[in-house]
Amino acid sequence: MIKPKKVAFHTLGCKLNFAETSSISRMFSQQDAELVSFREPADIYVIHSCSVTAKADRKTLSLIRQARRQNPDATVAVIGCYAQLNGAQLNAMKEVDIILGTREKYRLAAICLDKTRDRVMEVSDKDIHEDHTFKPAYSSGGRTRSFLKVQDGCDYGCAYCTVPYARGRSRNNSISEVVKNVGEIASTGVKEVILTGVNLGDFGKNTGESFLELIRALDKEKEIPRYRISSMEPDLLTPDIIDFISQSSQIVPHFHIPLQSGSDSLLKRMGRRYSCQDFEQKIAHIHKKIPNACVAVDLIVGLPGETDQQFNTSLRFVESLPISYLHVFSFSPRPNTKAAHMKEQVPEKVKKERSLQMRILSKKMKEKYYLEQKGSNQQVLWESKDKQNNLQGWTGNYIRVKRPYDAARENTIEEVTLNHFVNGSYYIK
Ligand code: SF4
Numbered sequence: 001m002i003k004p005k006k007v008a009f010h011t012l013g014c015k016l017n018f019a020e021t022s023s024i025s026r027m028f029s030q031q032d033a034e035l036v037s038f039r040e041p042a043d044i045y046v047i048h049s050c051s052v053t054a055k056a057d058r059k060t061l062s063l064i065r066q067a068r069r070q071n072p073d074a075t076v077a078v079i080g081c082y083a084q085l086n087g088a089q090l091n092a093m094k095e096v097d098i099i100l101g102t103r104e105k106y107r108l109a110a111i112c113l114d115k116t117r118d119r120v121m122e123v124s125d126k127d128i129h130e131d132h133t134f135k136p137a138y139s140s141g142g143r144t145r146s147f148l149k150v151q152d153g154c155d156y157g158c159a160y161c162t163v164p165y166a167r168g169r170s171r172n173n174s175i176s177e178v179v180k181n182v183g184e185i186a187s188t189g190v191k192e193v194i195l196t197g198v199n200l201g202d203f204g205k206n207t208g209e210s211f212l213e214l215i216r217a218l219d220k221e222k223e224i225p226r227y228r229i230s231s232m233e234p235d236l237l238t239p240d241i242i243d244f245i246s247q248s249s250q251i252v253p254h255f256h257i258p259l260q261s262g263s264d265s266l267l268k269r270m271g272r273r274y275s276c277q278d279f280e281q282k283i284a285h286i287h288k289k290i291p292n293a294c295v296a297v298d299l300i301v302g303l304p305g306e307t308d309q310q311f312n313t314s315l316r317f318v319e320s321l322p323i324s325y326l327h328v329f330s331f332s333p334r335p336n337t338k339a340a341h342m343k344e345q346v347p348e349k350v351k352k353e354r355s356l357q358m359r360i361l362s363k364k365m366k367e368k369y370y371l372e373q374k375g376s377n378q379q380v381l382w383e384s385k386d387k388q389n390n391l392q393g394w395t396g397n398y399i400r401v402k403r404p405y406d407a408a409r410e411n412t413i414e415e416v417t418l419n420h421f422v423n424g425s426y427y428i429k
Pocket residue numbers: 154155156157158161162163164198199233
């Protein structure tokens with residue numbers, strides 16, 4: 001009897017990559033391959049790469065070395081954004097057997113498990129093309145939550161961003177197909193679906209639909225009690241969407257909005273499509289309609305030419321808004337982007353200092369946000385055991401809650417009152 005092939009995946013980057021890895025790994029499982037941890041000896045190592053920062057690029061290269069060390073005879077495949085953008089370099093390294101970009105990666109299982117061949121076929125970067133089609137994907141394996149890909153690609157062309165080069169133009173699934181995916185996910189017992197995309201608010205461009213219509217349709221799909229929306233561009237997060245979420249019992253009040261800078265001149269330089277005033281009005285609208293909403297904001301520090309004064313303006317602007325917490329990124333020049341060629345690159349040391357200041361602010365904001373929720377009643381989806389043997393879960397507005405571990409409560413939703421705030425979480429006795 002032929003032994004099943006052992007396949008190990010490591011995923012870098014965004015929720016979209018995680019959803020896609022899950023779909024690709026299901027293709028392996030359906031053909032009897034055995035999925036193992038990336039730290040174990042395997043026949044095939046798959047690195048689902050990301051290229052959003054220089055750090056992500058370095059991580060891909062280090063994972064290739066790790067895979068080779070663990071099994072020098074293994075097939076090593078690099079798929080996804082880094083492969084799409086740096087296929088020729090990967091090919092020249094001679095360490096990688098299969099290089100598949102964002103369009104071709106769905107062929108991976110067929111290539112690796114081709115029974116007509118004695119050994120796995122090598123695939124070079126010559127096979128990489130721009131992706132124009134939409135391939136649905138959702139994550140499975142986590143019992144409580146699933147990332148569902150509904151949109152891919154981006155037409156915006158922000159000065160610092162390499163994603164449109166890697167993932168191509170904006171495209172999406174149809175609402176009816178998304179609803180079908182939701183049905184499949186619900187049949188696995190998952191309680192929360194996280195809608196993901198590269199530029200999620202652009203949903204509908206291809207199919208003559210809109211993001212608002214999508215969430216209206218999902219709100220009727222009662223077998224999933226909760227939908228969470230991942231990052232959405234501020235110019236696409238319309239008052240209608242906010243108003244709909246404010247009265248929906250299923251779309252949770254958790255907004256993740258990329259501001260990127262609180263300085264209008266820097267927003268212009270980045271090629272963003274809104275002003276600080278637009279952003280402020282959007283946040284005000286959210287809080288007017290949903291006072292306890294969680295608002296998470298992305299920021300980039302150290303764009304070329306960012307002066308101390310612009311950074312301070314940005315810091316003061318962010319500080320003045322009712323934001324729950326920040327995701328802070330230090331600018332890193334990405335090949336072929338406008339920002340990589342901008343003059344006056346900010347020294348690494350300065351970027352680090354600015355990033356630290358923003359992170360300190362984020363910590364204060366998060367604590368303030370958590371304390372504002374004290375005394376409120378919230379629905380918690382209990383998820384998993386933490387290192388201290390507590391059961392932990394999240395409320396709809398993304399407050400972490402813990403209680404003594406009780407296996408029977410896992411993957412259930414319970415109403416709790418938030419009273420005891422200790423070390424960044426609420427505890428239920
Ligand atoms: S909106 Fe801008 S930052 Fe976001 S993926 Fe598109 S180009 Fe990149």
